[in-house]
Amino acid sequence: MSSIKEYLTNDHRRCDELFAAMEDAANTSLESAREMTQSFIDASEHHFQMEERVMFAEFEQKTGMTEGPTAMMRHEHMQMRNLMKQMMEALEVNNKDKFFGFSETLMILMQQHNMKEEQMLYTMAQQHLSAESERIIEMMDSMITE
Amino acid sequence: MELTGLNADQAPPISAPLRFFLTAPLFAIFAGFLIFISDASVLTSRFAPESIAIAHALTIGFLGFVMLGAMTQMLPVLAGVKIYKVKFITTFAHTLLVVGLISMVFGLYFSKQTLNSLALISLSIGFLSILFPMLFALRKVENRSPSVKAITVSLSFAIAVVLMGADLLSAYATGSFSDYHSIIANVHSVWGVFGFAGVLIIGVAFQVLPMFYVAPRFKQFCKRKVVILISVGLILWLVFNLFVPQIAYLAKIWVALFFWAFATTVWLKLNNRRRPISDVTVWYWRASTIFMTLGLFSWVFNSMINDQHIVVVSIVIGGGFILSIMMGMLYKIVPFLVWFHLNAKGYMNIPTMNEMIDKRSAKIQFVFFILSLIGFTLSYFEPSFLEYSAFLFIISMTILEYNIINPVLIYLRTIKTKPDFDMSAFTMESK
Numbered sequence: 001m002s003s004i005k006e007y008l009t010n011d012h013r014r015c016d017e018l019f020a021a022m023e024d025a026a027n028t029s030l031e032s033a034r035e036m037t038q039s040f041i042d043a044s045e046h047h048f049q050m051e052e053r054v055m056f057a058e059f060e061q062k063t064g065m066t067e068g069p070t071a072m073m074r075h076e077h078m079q080m081r082n083l084m085k086q087m088m089e090a091l092e093v094n095n096k097d098k099f100f101g102f103s104e105t106l107m108i109l110m111q112q113h114n115m116k117e118e119q120m121l122y123t124m125a126q127q128h129l130s131a132e133s134e135r136i137i138e139m140m141d142s143m144i145t146e
Numbered sequence: 147m148e149l150t151g152l153n154a155d156q157a158p159p160i161s162a163p164l165r166f167f168l169t170a171p172l173f174a175i176f177a178g179f180l181i182f183i184s185d186a187s188v189l190t191s192r193f194a195p196e197s198i199a200i201a202h203a204l205t206i207g208f209l210g211f212v213m214l215g216a217m218t219q220m221l222p223v224l225a226g227v228k229i230y231k232v233k234f235i236t237t238f239a240h241t242l243l244v245v246g247l248i249s250m251v252f253g254l255y256f257s258k259q260t261l262n263s264l265a266l267i268s269l270s271i272g273f274l275s276i277l278f279p280m281l282f283a284l285r286k287v288e289n290r291s292p293s294v295k296a297i298t299v300s301l302s303f304a305i306a307v308v309l310m311g312a313d314l315l316s317a318y319a320t321g322s323f324s325d326y327h328s329i330i331a332n333v334h335s336v337w338g339v340f341g342f343a344g345v346l347i348i349g350v351a352f353q354v355l356p357m358f359y360v361a362p363r364f365k366q367f368c369k370r371k372v373v374i375l376i377s378v379g380l381i382l383w384l385v386f387n388l389f390v391p392q393i394a395y396l397a398k399i400w401v402a403l404f405f406w407a408f409a410t411t412v413w414l415k416l417n418n419r420r421r422p423i424s425d426v427t428v429w430y431w432r433a434s435t436i437f438m439t440l441g442l443f444s445w446v447f448n449s450m451i452n453d454q455h456i457v458v459v460s461i462v463i464g465g466g467f468i469l470s471i472m473m474g475m476l477y478k479i480v481p482f483l484v485w486f487h488l489n490a491k492g493y494m495n496i497p498t499m500n501e502m503i504d505k506r507s508a509k510i511q512f513v514f515f516i517l518s519l520i521g522f523t524l525s526y527f528e529p530s531f532l533e534y535s536a537f538l539f540i541i542s543m544t545i546l547e548y549n550i551i552n553p554v555l556i557y558l559r560t561i562k563t564k565p566d567f568d569m570s571a572f573t574m575e576s577k
Contacts, residue, residue, distance in 0.1 A: 016357070016360045016420070017360065017420060019360065019421075020360040020419075020420035020421045020422070021420075023421060023422055023423060024420075024421075024422045027422050027423075079489055082494065097500065097501075098498065100423070100500055101497075101498025101499060101500035101501055102498055104423075104498065104499045104500055105482070105485055105498055105499045107358065107421075108358065108478065108482045108499070109482075109485075109486065111357040111358055112223050112486075114357065115223050115224060115353060115357065116223060116226065119224065119225065119226055119289060119291060119294075120226040120289065123288075123289045
């Protein structure tokens with residue numbers, strides 16, 4: 001069984017792949033990118049919820065830190081959700097410039113966010129939650145996005 | 147583990163990196179003017195004070211400033227550390243570096259010992275007052291990723307380069323040159339380019355390329371060993387230059403080999419990237435790898451002809467390899483910082499990154515820059531090209547300044563208005 005860090009890092013890469021496929025499709029036409037955009041947004045939402053509802057919750061309970069790094073990461077999730085919403089709106093009105101403007105901003109925000117998680121938070125989570133890592137990964141694995 | 151990097155309130159204020167970024171093109175324009183008014187025959191000598199003045203307007207003024215600005219922003223993200231009193235330190239170091247660099251350039255260009263002394267003091271204190279706190283902050287990192295290690299190595303080389311530079315400059319301030327002057331100059335320049343800038347670029351590329359372009363990840367061997375191998379080569383360069391200068395070229399080949407491998411790897415990774423977009427930053431990465439390869443080969447071959455073309459080699463490596471990457475980075479980081487800080491302040495309706503910098507004007511800037519670079523290289527052999535190339539360079543750097551100042555103006559204009567989360571906007575109007 002992989003560690004929490006590996007599990008979530010691999011999921012970041014999966015979202016990156018979907019992001020790339022989405023841009024690839026949008027390059028051809030926004031109309032054809034609708035489905036890919038939705039799968040990217042769904043995958044990201046699933047990732048955010050695995051963290052917010054499972055891993056962050058466990059981490060906060062174990063360490064007592066509710067206002068610390070997890071709060072910051074939740075805030076960035078909100079920023080990303082907002083950009084995804086704006087991306088969808090651009091898609092609705094078929095505005096390619098806007099769409100790519102949002103996707104570019106999202107990409108940098110997302111990668112900066114991922115770096116912080118992979119470099120710091122996941123490592124910390126691994127240290128604090130190593131005993132329960134199998135159970136936590138199973139919970140994340142079986143979680144259904146709300 | 148310190149988690150300050152994850153706290154928005156403690157992220158560096160936007161002014162910390164921006165003051166360095168916005169100054170950088172100004173020094174490049176300044177350097178362009180000096181090239182424009184200089185005699186081509188003087189600039190073909192590496193040890194002419196005019197050449198040294200211009201070289202430093204670019205290496206400290208552009209490359210140094212961009213790297214310092216970028217590190218204040220990157221340390222919290224890549225390493226999760228905060229620089230102690232970052233606002234004060236960046237303001238203090240920036241002021242001293244600006245004063246020191248202007249004094250140095252004029253001091254060398256017009257042979258003024260007093261200005262050189264002022265430059266010596268300001269530059270040394272300016273650099274060390276920011277490099278040491280950064281290095282100190284990195285000591286606390288528990289999870290030392292290859293990028294963090296590379297940044298630590300780069301900062302260590304930077305400190306050595308500054309100390310050697312101080313020694314070299316003191317010769318111009320006092321008028322007495324030691325027997326070791328040219329050896330120190332050799333080590334200072336090579337460590338500056340490859341140890342400080344080169345290693346930093348490699349360390350950052352490990353993270354940035356796979357993440358921002360969804361390119362294949364670097365091999366573990368590359369991430370773990372390449373910085374150590376380059377450092378060994380650079381230390382050998384010092385030792386050989388001191389004791390067995392006749393075989394110093396071996397260290398040069400060693401260093402060149404690993405940077406060449408890096409250049410090729412970057413090229414291939416860009417080919418295999420999953421993200422299809424090709425913007426000006428990708429063009430800069432590409433240009434950089436081409437110039438790096440050309441520069442490294444000419445650097446090595448130049449050894450066989452008694453290093454007589456070192457000036458042109460420096461143009462290709464310094465301008466083509468390092469300047470290119472720095473500019474590509476500015477085009478990403480400046481609009482993002484503006485967006486990020488405005489968003490954190492509660493502004494939601496912000497221009498997107500693509501709206502902050504006009505893509506066409508960034509591409510025009512790229513073309514002017516590449517043409518000026520080719521022009522500079524040719525003017526080494528055909529001096530009549532020099533003025534035109536300097537002119538192209540000045541135009542290119544002016545467009546760059548315009549391009550990166552635009553997002554900052556958007557920032558300043560926006561913060562004068564109310565943030566969008568101000569709920570008063572939602573109150574019902576009574577009819």
